[in-house]
Amino acid sequence: MKIDKAKRLTKLPPYLFAKLNKMKSRLREERKDLIDLGVGDPDLPTPSPIIKRLSQAAENPRNHRYPSYQGLLSFRRAVSQWYQRRFGVGLDPEKEVLTLIGSKEGIAHISLALINPGDIALVPDPAYPVYGAGVIFAGGKSYLLPLRKENHFLPCLEKIDKKVAQRAKILFINYPNNPTGAVTTKDFFQSIVDFAKEFNIVVCHDLAYSEISFDGYSPPSIMEIKRAKEVAIEFHSLSKTFNMTGWRIGFAVGNKAIIETLNEVKTNIDSGVFQAVQEAGIEALRMNEHALKKTQEIYQRRRNILTEGLARINWQIQLPKATFYLWLKIPSRFSSLEFAELLMERCGVIVTPGIGFGSCGEGYIRIALTVSEERLEEAVKRIRADNLISREFLNAKIKCKC
Ligand SMILES: *Cc1c(COP(=O)(O)O)cnc(C)c1O
Numbered sequence: 270m271k272i273d274k275a276k277r278l279t280k281l282p283p284y285l286f287a288k289l290n291k292m293k294s295r296l297r298e299e300r301k302d303l304i305d306l307g308v309g310d311p312d313l314p315t316p317s318p319i320i321k322r323l324s325q326a327a328e329n330p331r332n333h334r335y336p337s338y339q340g341l342l343s344f345r346r347a348v349s350q351w352y353q354r355r356f357g358v359g360l361d362p363e364k365e366v367l368t369l370i371g372s373k374e375g376i377a378h379i380s381l382a383l384i385n386p387g388d389i390a391l392v393p394d395p396a397y398p399v400y401g402a403g404v405i406f407a408g409g410k411s412y413l414l415p416l417r418k419e420n421h422f423l424p425c426l427e428k429i430d431k432k433v434a435q436r437a438k439i440l441f442i443n444y445p446n447n448p449t450g451a452v453t454t455k456d457f458f459q460s461i462v463d464f465a466k467e468f469n470i471v472v473c474h475d476l477a478y479s480e481i482s483f484d485g486y487s488p489p490s491i492m493e494i495k496r497a498k499e500v501a502i503e504f505h506s507l508s509k510t511f512n513m514t515g516w517r518i519g520f521a522v523g524n525k526a527i528i529e530t531l532n533e534v535k536t537n538i539d540s541g542v543f544q545a546v547q548e549a550g551i552e553a554l555r556m557n558e559h560a561l562k563k564t565q566e567i568y569q570r571r572r573n574i575l576t577e578g579l580a581r582i583n584w585q586i587q588l589p590k591a592t593f594y595l596w597l598k599i600p601s602r603f604s605s606l607e608f609a610e611l612l613m614e615r616c617g618v619i620v621t622p623g624i625g626f627g628s629c630g631e632g633y634i635r636i637a638l639t640v641s642e643e644r645l646e647e648a649v650k651r652i653r654a655d656n657l658i659s660r661e662f663l664n665a666k667i668k669c670k671c
Pocket residue numbers: 309370371372373374397443447475477505506507508509514517518519
């Protein structure tokens with residue numbers, strides 16, 4: 270029987286990395302030593318108090334049954350306390366916090382909760398691809414907001430067509446930003462909240478990287494803005510903060526009614542997060558800042574090794590204040606896919622082509638700082654030793670499309 274897949278699947282953007290992945294498999298088979306700076310998945314282990322708490326909680330038969338849909342109240346209380354401590358924001362754990370199976374799950378489902386077929390969602394470009402995918406699954410249309418270097422990778426709200434803004438139901442933003450590493454200010458969040466109130470738009474802020482920051486910088490939450498709760502929810506995740514990507518736990522906070530719509534979708538689709546994992550999450554949220562500092566220092570050193578090393582071949586890199594990504598302009602002679610292929614084939618260094626995050630990502634590659642200092646030094650050495658690539662940088666004018 271021929272399987273006829275649903276139209277919504279055919280509407281997803283084409284998968285561009287097939288050739289790149291084939292090259293990766295071939296080089297692996299040839300036993301080439303590959304340095305993978307492609308995926309945003311921490312190489313560091315989950316801190317041991319969190320693992321211990323999971324083991325204990327896993328022994329308890331009470332945790333072997335279906336969890337509650339909204340998540341353990343004790344976990345949601347821990348979230349609320351963490352928001353108070355970290356951002357000075359008060360949240361009602363019963364109504365303003367929802368446990369998620371990783372924040373990706375909630376981000377994908379929020380469109381099903383709010384978007385009708387034909388509705389418009391405002392989606393940044395480049396961006397974490399899940400925002401747009403969720404909109405497609407809900408039958409909506411993404412109106413793309415270009416994130417340009419000249420505007421510090423922030424969307425230009427004034428440039429959004431008024432008619433589009435009036436029809437838009439939902440706006441996604443994400444700072445500290447994946448893939449650009451950009452950060453923002455409370456003033457910008459204030460302008461987002463004002464815009465959302467003017468046009469009746471739900472704001473979904475993705476705060477996955479709030480705890481991965483450098484040089485003493487501390488990223489704000491949109492919930493710190495007065496009246497943000499009238500229009501916004503914020504997604505958060507333990508994945509990046511506590512090296513827990515495999516555990517699948519995150520949460521959404523903010524506007525009660527929005528949280529409730531998301532919960533309604535979820536009660537019909539999933540049955541929540543394993544309670545033992547939520548107990549481990551409580552342990553994580555109660556950890557002192559010392560452990561976080563150590564993680565930040567590790568990424569900061571890695572960031573410096575790479576940027577200083579590549580500056581020697583004139584590869585100009587802006588130091589990100591947060592996230593574990595570097596967003597690098599490449600010589601305009603190459604597409605981002607071509608350049609990623611070149612780096613893989615010639616240096617055994619795997620990076621993500623910017624085009625994978627949207628058409629405004631063209632002209633860039635993303636490097637994830639998720640390998641050891643030693644391996645980063647090796648990557649720098651190989652790139653510097655490669656005549657073709659270093660010549661390109663030493664000679665080329667570097668431009669980008671967006
Ligand atoms: C990693 C990431 C997430 C979510 O991760 P989960 O593991 O699903 O919590 C969300 N947004 C961005 C931008 C990310 O990079």
